[in-house]
Amino acid sequence: MNKLTKSILASVSAVLMTVTLTTSVGAASIHKAGSATIHRRTALTYSYAKKMLKENKTGLSGKTSSIFSHKLYSETGAASGYSDFLLGLKGNHYKFTTSEKNLLRKNLVIKNSSTAATLANAVMAVQAMGLNAQNYKAYGHKTGINLVSRLYRTSVSNQTASSQAETLIAVSMSSKFKQPSHAKFSKASLSYRLVKVQLKNHGWTYNNAQGAKDADTTSMVLTGLSRGKSSASSIESSIQKGQQFLYSLAQSNGAFGYTFNGKTTPNANSTAEAIIALSNNSTTKKYVNVSPMRSGQKATPLYAVLTYVNKTGSIKNATSQLYGVGQVNLAVAAYKAALKGQSVYNIN
Template identity: 55%
Template sequence: MKSIKKLITLSMTGLLLAGAAAPLTNVHAAGAKTASSSYQASKAKASYSYAKKMLAKNRTGFSGKTSYIFSKKAYPTTGAVYGYSDFLLGLKGLGYKFTNAQRTKIADSLVLNRKSTAADLATAIIATRAVGLNPQKLHQTGAKTNLNLVSALYHRSMAKQTVNVQSQALIALSTGSYQRPSNAKFSKASLSNAIVKNQLSNNGWAYNNQTASADSDTTAMAVTALARSKSTSSAVTSAITKGQSYLKDAVYPNGAFGYAYKGKTFPNANSTAEAIIAFSTKQKTVKLVNSVFKSGQTTSPMRAMLSYVRSTGSIKGAATQTLGVGQVNLANAAYRQALAHRSVYSIK
């Protein structure tokens, strides 16, 4: 298949652009570790190849406890394992071409009905759009009518949703030129304002809106969502800047991102990937992805994230490879496309 060669070409082109458009902003230049073009290409090829095998075999991984990625029996409320939208979009962003058979399998596997939550609908919109389906006219084999996932999402109340769900919904609605129904319960503008209002005094966001619980993952999602809103509101643009400042300060000395629990820190590939995606939303911050920018930091986030990629392509410490490999691939794609002044979420 041509995908691997295309991936390597895309990687090298992006890295050349990086050298021209985003020079290193070193704090300790002499000892800084960044991801060289060859290192990026090698690690990206490994994780991309692993993801392709996962999709072909419909498995969440190939060692330890694994299950199906798509299964109505295993996941009766969604038909798919958690993280499948990032997994599919990561493949798409790195040049993968989904077959008609794969599109049909994915559409038919999803459980979508009146009981679907806002989070499930948002995830399904991103996933179906990524593989080349129309989430406003989604056809499932044997169904008499098509499903309009976008309209269904617009009819869910966002008032009491978590910041994560609000962010996921805003990101989902930015993946295409979708029609908003006249009786929608929210707009992209009102959703953006709701996210802004939940920003905490330390400039981050938390799943429970408590300052002590602010974390990189929730903050990165909120920053990405607000950037995707394309709002020119001063409140939104200010919130994005503050959120990215929070992320700059939250980087660990080893370049990774993570979370703290009971006095211990837990850096990981997924949190780092989320931060890379957030940095890749703006040309002013994409340079941070492969740079050292905080006192005491020795490694760039890109180098740190890729260090979790095993030689097999699987991700060290990932709860499931669907989420681990999926988000690493998505971060790689987001960075490369940002260097070319595009967004991985602008799906065509």
């Protein structure tokens, strides 16, 4: 080897070392949520959630309504976001009382015309509260309803990608859930259905609009596909492409947001949905609070989502505290479960 070659190789090695060191320093300097911050801010919003449930209110100040009420919500019996709210409490080890379970049983609306989205939320809520979704007994009724079978026998063809993802999550919650005869879909077929509506940019939107950037729907679909556990190469490829798209939506402060007319507004709910998606895949959980997803990222999503927690435990700028508090609690619970190799959606 001549001196010129040695000199060139030495220079290249020096450059590589510099790049490696710079990358390491950049990764190490990202703002992460410390254990004390996680504990303190989760405790605040968890306490807020417990008070909401005790008072059956969607918030504790300002304009609020009932969480459960078959009179107010004739199609579902509960306000939008109630299943995530209950799952967030369950994931943080809350023990539901008999009266709280009865509050659900007295108000939950199950009709022959209930949509897949309505039934999926019911399955998740019933399981979260420690009841049996395969033998759900409304208050005062001795005969149970198999909500899982009812869901499987309900059409998903006219449901949004978000609702289809919720359905896939719901039927994948327990190893005891069985697909009945005459089912309208299987976990595999529902996964393929979601892959089919993946956009050209590799994300998903609630209305399948090409070119749109929808972090929330993309996150929900990624969670659903991960929970579906299909080993088909086309589905695995779809997940990987979707993950790359989600990474591209991360803001420099670690948050995610909704995009309208080209402008992205970071918020707690979108960030929480992304955390849940990242936590439900073993290869991406590191991006929740350890490693950056993209260049220029200065903080992790967990760090970002906890900055939205007010001193009262409510969530800043949340359109609904039921959604805000519920999803932040669920996101933290999802990450804690992921660190143990588990999923917040596994409820037997």
